[in-house]
Amino acid sequence: MNEALLRSLTPSVLGILVRRGADFAAAEDAVQDALVEAVRVWPADPPRDPKGWLITVAWRRFLDATRADIARRRREDLVDEEPAPGPAPSVDDTLQLYFLCAHPSLTPSSAVALTLRAVGGLTTRQIAQAYLVPEATMAQRISRAKRTVSGVRFDQPGDVATVLRVLYLVFNEGYSGDVDLAAEAIRLTRQLAAAIDHPEVAGLLALMLLHHARRATRIAPDGSLIPLAEQDRGRWDTASIAEGVAILQAALARDRLGEFQAQAAIAALHADAPTAEETDWVQIVEWYDELVGLTDSPVVRLNRAVAVGEADGPRAGLAALAALNDSPPSSSSRGYPLPRYTAVAAYLHERDGDLTTAARLYAEAAQKAPNLAERDYLTRQAARLNAHRSR
Numbered sequence: 001m002n003e004a005l006l007r008s009l010t011p012s013v014l015g016i017l018v019r020r021g022a023d024f025a026a027a028e029d030a031v032q033d034a035l036v037e038a039v040r041v042w043p044a045d046p047p048r049d050p051k052g053w054l055i056t057v058a059w060r061r062f063l064d065a066t067r068a069d070i071a072r073r074r075r076e077d078l079v080d081e082e083p084a085p086g087p088a089p090s091v092d093d094t095l096q097l098y099f100l101c102a103h104p105s106l107t108p109s110s111a112v113a114l115t116l117r118a119v120g121g122l123t124t125r126q127i128a129q130a131y132l133v134p135e136a137t138m139a140q141r142i143s144r145a146k147r148t149v150s151g152v153r154f155d156q157p158g159d160v161a162t163v164l165r166v167l168y169l170v171f172n173e174g175y176s177g178d179v180d181l182a183a184e185a186i187r188l189t190r191q192l193a194a195a196i197d198h199p200e201v202a203g204l205l206a207l208m209l210l211h212h213a214r215r216a217t218r219i220a221p222d223g224s225l226i227p228l229a230e231q232d233r234g235r236w237d238t239a240s241i242a243e244g245v246a247i248l249q250a251a252l253a254r255d256r257l258g259e260f261q262a263q264a265a266i267a268a269l270h271a272d273a274p275t276a277e278e279t280d281w282v283q284i285v286e287w288y289d290e291l292v293g294l295t296d297s298p299v300v301r302l303n304r305a306v307a308v309g310e311a312d313g314p315r316a317g318l319a320a321l322a323a324l325n326d327s328p329p330s331s332s333s334r335g336y337p338l339p340r341y342t343a344v345a346a347y348l349h350e351r352d353g354d355l356t357t358a359a360r361l362y363a364e365a366a367q368k369a370p371n372l373a374e375r376d377y378l379t380r381q382a383a384r385l386n387a388h389r390s391r
Contacts, residue, residue: 101145200259213241
């Protein structure tokens with residue numbers, strides 16, 4: 001059974017049903033029924049035209065469900081619309097499905113779940129396992145999302161930026177359950193890149209490939225984090241790096257810079273350095289300056305402070321951090337709302353030789369860490385500096 005083929009056909013089959021007039025929620029249910037039937041039938045009797053087979057079965061499932069819910073006149077109209085058997089239509093509505101599943105009326109978590117189900121072809125169980133929630137909870141989330149977008153016109157323009165944010169959310173979930181969400185996000189972004197010629201789509205794909213190339217070196221066998229500077233660069237995936245760089249260069253050549261292209265350029269500079277000491281931090285700061293101009297994001301400014309500390313010395317980095325600290329009225333290294341602010345301050349103070357302050361800040365950062373792996377890493381950093389001071 002070719003599961004990859006089924007998942008690749010899911011969005012186009014769903015799009016065809018919706019274009020024929022099916023309600024999105026009912027069409028998605030019908031497509032899922034057709035996929036289950038394909039898993040049962042195809043191993044013994046594979047169709048000559050898999051897409052055409054799925055369209056026919058899904059449409060019939062939709063009609064069966066419709067007969068129980070709507071009036072006779074409408075039912076007869078739908079039956080009359082059933083096409084004669086033959087080659088599947090060549091129209092591809094995959095792009096419109098991306099827009100629909102990332103509709104502004106949906107919450108980010110609902111948009112992610114609906115994208116994985118309708119465009120990615122994953123089952124509710126797989127999505128629930130990936131996000132570590134009960135299957136019933138995920139089923140309710142998906143059902144609510146489908147109801148929300150059911151009244152949206154299928155052919156109305158969509159927002160590429162919103163779609164890209166949803167795909168990046170999927171990518172950053174990484175891996176859990178039996179679904180590799182990072183790899184799934186790359187697959188969906190490749191699919192999107194094939195459907196639309198947009199430099200930011202290419203930028204996001206390049207960014208994902210460049211980050212994914214380092215995946216095998218980020219976590220030690222005992223589950224502890226390995227920071228970028230300590231990763232074994234000989235184990236990075238050079239093929240993914242080369243592909244990501246090539247995609248990025250083609251996107252940048254179009255001179256329509258966006259935030260994902262800028263982030264990918266930073267990732268490419270890290271990937272290009274043979275050792276951590278040979279990283280071109282000056283160029284990285286320049287790209288962060290571009291990114292600040294594009295987004296004015298406090299998180300970007302925080303990352304820029306780290307880069308400034310590497311390029312111009314820790315005191316310059318602390319000065320950049322202080323400028324960020326002064327911007328919101330309630331901020332401080334102790335209570336700053338930005339994730340990892342305190343960890344960055346600890347790192348820069350350690351680089352500057354102030355081990356007492358660095359140890360204290362590492363311990364504070366550990367208490368605010370968003371996950372267990374980061375908490376353990378930061379706790380070890382605090383313990384290391386405290387042990388060094390006690391000698």
